[in-house]
Amino acid sequence: MIKRVAIVEDDKGLREQLALVLKTAADVECVAAYGSAEEALKCIEAARPDVVLMDINLPRMSGIECVAKLKEIMPSVQIIILTVYEDSERIFHALRNGASGYLVKSSPPEKLLEAITDVTQGGSPMSTHIARKVVQHFHMVGPALEEEQYPLSPREQEVLELLAAGYIYKEIGDKLSIATETVRTYVKHICQKMHVKNKTEAVAKSNLTR
Amino acid sequence: MIKRVAIVEDDKGLREQLALVLKTAADVECVAAYGSAEEALKCIEAARPDVVLMDINLPRMSGIECVAKLKEIMPSVQIIILTVYEDSERIFHALRNGASGYLVKSSPPEKLLEAITDVTQGGSPMSTHIARKVVQHFHMVGPALEEEQYPLSPREQEVLELLAAGYIYKEIGDKLSIATETVRTYVKHICQKMHVKNKTEAVAKSNLTR
DNA sequence: ATCGAATCCGCATGGAAGTGCGGTTTGGAA
DNA sequence: TTCCAAACCGCACTTCCATGCGGATTCGAT
Numbered sequence: 001m002i003k004r005v006a007i008v009e010d011d012k013g014l015r016e017q018l019a020l021v022l023k024t025a026a027d028v029e030c031v032a033a034y035g036s037a038e039e040a041l042k043c044i045e046a047a048r049p050d051v052v053l054m055d056i057n058l059p060r061m062s063g064i065e066c067v068a069k070l071k072e073i074m075p076s077v078q079i080i081i082l083t084v085y086e087d088s089e090r091i092f093h094a095l096r097n098g099a100s101g102y103l104v105k106s107s108p109p110e111k112l113l114e115a116i117t118d119v120t121q122g123g124s125p126m127s128t129h130i131a132r133k134v135v136q137h138f139h140m141v142g143p144a145l146e147e148e149q150y151p152l153s154p155r156e157q158e159v160l161e162l163l164a165a166g167y168i169y170k171e172i173g174d175k176l177s178i179a180t181e182t183v184r185t186y187v188k189h190i191c192q193k194m195h196v197k198n199k200t201e202a203v204a205k206s207n208l209t210r
Numbered sequence: 211m212i213k214r215v216a217i218v219e220d221d222k223g224l225r226e227q228l229a230l231v232l233k234t235a236a237d238v239e240c241v242a243a244y245g246s247a248e249e250a251l252k253c254i255e256a257a258r259p260d261v262v263l264m265d266i267n268l269p270r271m272s273g274i275e276c277v278a279k280l281k282e283i284m285p286s287v288q289i290i291i292l293t294v295y296e297d298s299e300r301i302f303h304a305l306r307n308g309a310s311g312y313l314v315k316s317s318p319p320e321k322l323l324e325a326i327t328d329v330t331q332g333g334s335p336m337s338t339h340i341a342r343k344v345v346q347h348f349h350m351v352g353p354a355l356e357e358e359q360y361p362l363s364p365r366e367q368e369v370l371e372l373l374a375a376g377y378i379y380k381e382i383g384d385k386l387s388i389a390t391e392t393v394r395t396y397v398k399h400i401c402q403k404m405h406v407k408n409k410t411e412a413v414a415k416s417n418l419t420r
Numbered sequence: 421a422t423c424g425a426a427t428c429c430g431c432a433t434g435g436a437a438g439t440g441c442g443g444t445t446t447g448g449a450a
Numbered sequence: 451t452t453c454c455a456a457a458c459c460g461c462a463c464t465t466c467c468a469t470g471c472g473g474a475t476t477c478g479a480t
Contacts, residue, residue: 123338132334392428395427
């Protein structure tokens with residue numbers, strides 16, 4: 001299956017260079033190349049790309065914003081960020097906006113083509129230094145969230161989740177096929193274990209958003 | 211510079227196979243191979259590895275736990291998880307515990323060796339499908355945190371925060387110097403604006419942890 | 421001048437939640 | 451075999467919350 005790829009990159013030289021790289025692969029077709037986010041947003045639907053290679057540093061609208069808007073009009077398109085920036089802020093923002101891959105511009109051509117294949121097969125190609133930034137994020141938030149972890153039993157965890165969804169004890173009992181009184185017991189235990197005053201604080205402290 | 215690598219893997223066959231792969235690289239030396247987490251924890255300091263290849267599915271103590279303990283006694287060691295499991299739970303847990311890389315066991319030898327190099331150079335090698343799981347985590351928490359904003363008034367926001375802290379209406383009223391009845395009114399408005407059933411769900415949806 | 425939003429307050433009523441006690445059974449760890 | 455955690459259930463009692471109604475003032479925008 002041939003992958004249809006579009007390029008969004010303001011530098012003409014780099015844009016053409018990327019197109020050349022794409023041409024060297026038999027299973028990749030470069031269906032479009034845009035010099036700005038605005039141009040891409042206007043025309044990209046007609047090009048029907050599977051994958052978009054997106055520069056971050058575009059004039060006016062940044063590539064990160066463009067990712068969000070692209071994902072709105074074409075939710076299934078896979079976006080790979082191509083950039084010289086390696087700061088966490090940009091990385092996280094881009095990923096949150098829906099990018100699936102993140103390569104530094106210095107990546108060799110074969111890595112780029114490999115990334116295009118990966119991303120169409122449900123992977124998330126990332127330059128290894130980018131990945132480290134992401135992993136560091138987990139090192140940061142992980143312990144912070146987890147040190148404060150309470151040894152809730154699986155059943156208690158379930159109850160807590162249903163509390164967070166706004167159900168009352170009777171409904172929770174029905175969903176779990178247990179008595180309302182039992183739910184009440186679990187909530188008591190949860191509040192004791194978490195050292196909180198009531199179920200609302202327990203839910204807040206547990207960070208459950210659904 | 212030669213990288214000193216240790217292996218923790220309970221399957222003897224796979225352990226020896228990994229050792230063989232390491233031997234094929236000129237810049238890698240296999241300094242130790244353990245069949246259990248306990249053995250590794252006891253002896254690994256003497257081996258002074260730069261990198262540890264860690265299986266997850268070990269008898270008794272899991273590789274994930276072992277990562278945490280290894281990082282305690284040797285904070286600078288780089289750990290690469292080798293596993294057949296691709297579920298987010300294990301991935302996040304391992305990363306939070308201090309793992310720097312995460313490869314599926316089916317990765318080809320050259321990827322493994324590349325990963326060892328990457329990890330010593332500050333990268334985070336990850337199988338592309340693993341990376342996708344991590345990226346999906348950002349897709350999940352990202353928009354949930356910043357797009358789904360409700361137009362709560364400042365006062366309503368304050369009340370919501372105090373709810374998350376577990377206070378009852380009377381206490382909130384006292385803190386804000388307003389009547390309990392007014393607090394009740396705010397909570398009504400909050401629940402209406404957020405389209406939730408009760409204050410507990412409102413708190414859950416608002417992601418307030420303090 | 422009128423409208424809406426934000427802030428503020430009150431009350432009645434039924435249902436929900438919290439507290440404190442009690443209990444059983446099962447299954448695994450010490 | 452003893453002990454404990456987990457899962458399960460019950461009741462009495464108090465307090466708290468949710469709902470639905472009503473009202474007030476202020477302040478900025480149309």
